[in-house]
Structure formats: structure tokens, C-alpha cells
Amino acid sequence: MTDDRETDQVKDLLQRTAPARPDLAPAERVAAVTHRARVVRRRQGLAAAAVLAVVAGGVGWAVLGGSDDGPAPVAQDPPAPAAPVACPDPAPVYTEVPTEAEFPVGATSLRLCPGRSDAGAPTATTQQFRLPTEPLTDGVDALLDEVAAQPAYTGSDPECAFTTLALEPWILVAGYPDGSTVSVGSGSQACSSVTVDGTPVDVGATLALVGQAVTG
Amino acid sequence: MTDRSAAGTTFDDFVAARSTALWRSAFLLTGDRHKAEDLLQVALVKTWRRWDRLTGGVEPAEAYVRRALVTTYTDWWRRRWRGEVPTGELPERPTTGRDGPGAVDVRRDVLTALAGLSRGQRAVLVLRYFDDLTEQQTADVLGVSRGTVKSQASRALAALRSSPALTDHDHPATEEEPS
Known part of the structure; x- marks a missing residue:
């Protein structure tokens, strides 16, 4: 067996392994790339605007502090960081959780939480919930960027046609410094989508993405 | 655009x-x-x-x-993806005409074998033997030396050679290579 023959065999196996064509046509891919670039640019723009607003506020404060109208204001400690967002209690019925959400820039915590299958069912507990429920407090905006920048869900996975989906309600809750929250959720953990910042994204991929960030 | x-x-x-x-x-x-x-x-x-x-x-x-x-x-x-583990039972997808008969079996077995490689070995294997890049081009893409590409490719081929997933396919040689 020569090196060349081995190389040829490996090349042949790799050629046979890679599917002949992707699911997306090139034009659809260009559109998806355009969309993702715009999502990233928009969120980066919002983040930059938020920084500018903070800087401008600081400048205004400094100008006021330097006036002759009275004593210079005493610098105050920055506000204490908000506590990580908590899971709603009781867990909401999944049909009442929005499947679309716009997450503003500035989220300081994120958490996966259980939902309920219906109003009469007992509240799901974190023990029964298989996804990690620990809060994420670092890189929340970056993670939400990644979630929103996933490929648009097409529902074309043929495996889903042969899958009986269990009802496994979940909610993704983002917390903000002012105590407000933004949520999105679904009754299933696969073969469906939720819409994040205008993009319908696969729930399985989204939960994997968030779950890995939380446990990583 | x-x-x-x-x-x-x-x-x-x-x-x-x-x-x-x-x-x-x-x-x-x-x-x-x-x-x-x-x-x-x-x-x-x-x-x-x-x-x-x-x-x-x-x-x-x-x-x-x-x-x-x-x-x-x-x-x-x-x-x-670090939570992923190699599996010998990847979910099968329906065979489509464009992929040809038997493609699912080959795909499942090769992917199982590839999952056993380090990410560096896998990248080298794809760049060298699928994308058909030279050792130098592969080294440039990965930002490593040509020697690293050679050693990673050698280890990747050895791993495929001994992979149980590929025993039923025409896969890399199992006998000793000439020196």
C-alpha cells in the first residue's frame, strides 16, 4: 500500500462523506450573510450609542460640577450591579411566553428557565428541567449577538418529520440593570423556532448555544 | 451587497x-x-x-x-461544542438521490472516525485531502509550520487507519507502510 493510494482512499472517503449540496442556494446564503452582517452592525451601533450616551452624561456632569453656582457635586459610587435575573415564579404557561423578542443592548444577566405545559399542570421545577438554569452574567450581549446571528430557521430538517416532539417548555430571560426583563420561549426544545431580534432561529441550536455558554 | x-x-x-x-x-x-x-x-x-x-x-x-x-x-x-462526544450512532438522514446509495453509511462511519481526531488533525485532513491544498498552503491557512502540518496529517491518517468505524470501507492501509 503506497502513500499515494492511501491518500487517494482518504480523498475518496471525504468526497463521499460531504453531501453534494447544502440546503441553501447561493442567493439565499448571500441574503442570510447580509442579514447577519446587519444584525451585528446594528447591535454594535446600539452598543456604541450607549457608550456615547454614558460619556456624554459624564461630560455634562463634569461641566455642571465645574460651575461657580455652587459646590461641586460629590462623586457617587456607581450603582451596585443588578442581581442576576431570576426565573419567573410560578413558571408561566408556555403559550403565554412570547416566541418573538427584541433584546436591547445592555443585558447584564441571562437565564434559562422552565415553563409549564398548561395552566392546570403543576409548576415545573428546576430538578425536572434538563437545561442548565444557572445565570450567565459575563458576555451576555455577545451571546445574544450570536443567538440573533444564527442562520434563519428554515424548518427543512428531514429528521424532524420523523420525530415525535415532547412538550418541554422553556424560557430564556434576559435581565437589565433597571430590573426589567425580556423573555422568549417555546413549548419544545427542537424542530421549531423562536424569533430573536427579527431572526427566526432554531430552538435546538439556540438552547445548545446558551447552554454551553452557561455551563462553560 | x-x-x-x-x-x-x-x-x-x-x-x-x-x-x-x-x-x-x-x-x-x-x-x-x-x-x-x-x-x-x-x-x-x-x-x-x-x-x-x-x-x-x-x-x-x-x-x-x-x-x-x-x-x-x-x-x-x-x-x-466541547460537550460533544464522538458517537457511533449518529442519527441517520434519509438517503437522497443526489447523495447516492450507501452514502448515509459512509457518511456516518467517516464522521465517527473524524470525531475521534483532534480539531487540528481534522482541520489539516480537510484542508490537505478534501480542499487539496499543499502542505505550505495548509500551513498558511492554519498559521502553523509546514512541519506541524506534516505531523498532524500523519497522525490523522494513522488514527483513521486504526478506526473501527472504517473497517467495512475502503479505508487507509492497515499494513505497514514502506519506510
Whole structure:
């Protein structure tokens, strides 16, 4: 067996392994790339605007502090960081959780939480919930960027046609410094989508993405 | 997006001409159609941002995309997919006419074998034996030495040679290689 023959065999196996064509046509891919670039640019723009607003506020404060109208204001400690967002209690019925959400820039915590299958069912507990429920407090905006920048869900996975989906309600809750929250959720953990910042994204991929960030 | 160009080639034309091949490479890196599309789109977004600075035609652009694919794949492996474990029972997808009979079996077994490689070995294998890059081109894409490419390729081939998943296929030699 020569090196060349081995190389040829490996090349042949790799050629046979890679599917002949992707699911997306090139034009659809260009559109998806355009969309993702715009999502990233928009969120980066919002983040930059938020920084500018903070800087401008600081400048205004400094100008006021330097006036002759009275004593210079005493610098105050920055506000204490908000506590990580908590899971709603009781867990909401999944049909009442929005499947679309716009997450503003500035989220300081994120958490996966259980939902309920219906109003009469007992509240799901974190023990029964298989996804990690620990809060994420670092890189929340970056993670939400990644979630929103996933490929648009097409529902074309043929495996889903042969899958009986269990009802496994979940909610993704983002917390903000002012105590407000933004949520999105679904009754299933696969073969469906939720819409994040205008993009319908696969729930399985989204939960994997968030779950890995939380446990990583 | 058609108003930007690299050496006269629009980004749209580049994607139309090259993205199927790039997606197939991404599939071999990730082993999953959805992740391959995700990986390719992230690499293309990075490329699009630099499109007007990629001079010299399609080849430098393609080299840039391949570098973005591999570096993103490596980065994601660390951050996103490290919970994955190789499995011998990957879910089967219906065989389609375009993939040909038996393609599912080959795909399942080769992906199982590839899952046993380190990410560096897998990247080298895909770049050298699927994308058909030279050792030097592979080294340039990965940002490593040519010697590293040679040793990674050698280890990857040895791993495939001994992979139980590939015993039923025409796979790399099992006998001693001539010295």
C-alpha cells in the first residue's frame, strides 16, 4: 500500500462523506450573510450609542460640577450591579411566553428557565428541567449577538418529520440593570423556532448555544 | 451587497461560485449540515467586511474565507461544542438521490472516525485531502509550520487507519507502510 493510494482512499472517503449540496442556494446564503452582517452592525451601533450616551452624561456632569453656582457635586459610587435575573415564579404557561423578542443592548444577566405545559399542570421545577438554569452574567450581549446571528430557521430538517416532539417548555430571560426583563420561549426544545431580534432561529441550536455558554 | 468588489469580482458572484465547495468543507469540519451553514455564514460575514481590501482576485478571497472557517471552527469548538462526544450512532438522514446509495453509511462511519481526531488533525485532513491544498498552503491557512502540518496529517491518517468505524470501507492501509 503506497502513500499515494492511501491518500487517494482518504480523498475518496471525504468526497463521499460531504453531501453534494447544502440546503441553501447561493442567493439565499448571500441574503442570510447580509442579514447577519446587519444584525451585528446594528447591535454594535446600539452598543456604541450607549457608550456615547454614558460619556456624554459624564461630560455634562463634569461641566455642571465645574460651575461657580455652587459646590461641586460629590462623586457617587456607581450603582451596585443588578442581581442576576431570576426565573419567573410560578413558571408561566408556555403559550403565554412570547416566541418573538427584541433584546436591547445592555443585558447584564441571562437565564434559562422552565415553563409549564398548561395552566392546570403543576409548576415545573428546576430538578425536572434538563437545561442548565444557572445565570450567565459575563458576555451576555455577545451571546445574544450570536443567538440573533444564527442562520434563519428554515424548518427543512428531514429528521424532524420523523420525530415525535415532547412538550418541554422553556424560557430564556434576559435581565437589565433597571430590573426589567425580556423573555422568549417555546413549548419544545427542537424542530421549531423562536424569533430573536427579527431572526427566526432554531430552538435546538439556540438552547445548545446558551447552554454551553452557561455551563462553560 | 453587489456594490462591493475584490479585484472585479462581486461578493455575490464569489458566493455563487465557491460557497458549495466551502460548505462541503465546513460540513467535514463540523459533521452537521446546520452547523456547517452557520460556520460558513460567520466566515462569509467576516470576509464581506474585508471584501474591498481583498485584492488579487478570487484566490486570496477564498484563502481568507478558508482561514476564517478554520479559526471560527477552532474558536467554536472551544466555546460551544466541547460537550460533544464522538458517537457511533449518529442519527441517520434519509438517503437522497443526489447523495447516492450507501452514502448515509459512509457518511456516518467517516464522521465517527473524524470525531475521534483532534480539531487540528481534522482541520489539516480537510484542508490537505478534501480542499487539496499543499502542505505550505495548509500551513498558511492554519498559521502553523509546514512541519506541524506534516505531523498532524500523519497522525490523522494513522488514527483513521486504526478506526473501527472504517473497517467495512475502503479505508487507509492497515499494513505497514514502506519506510
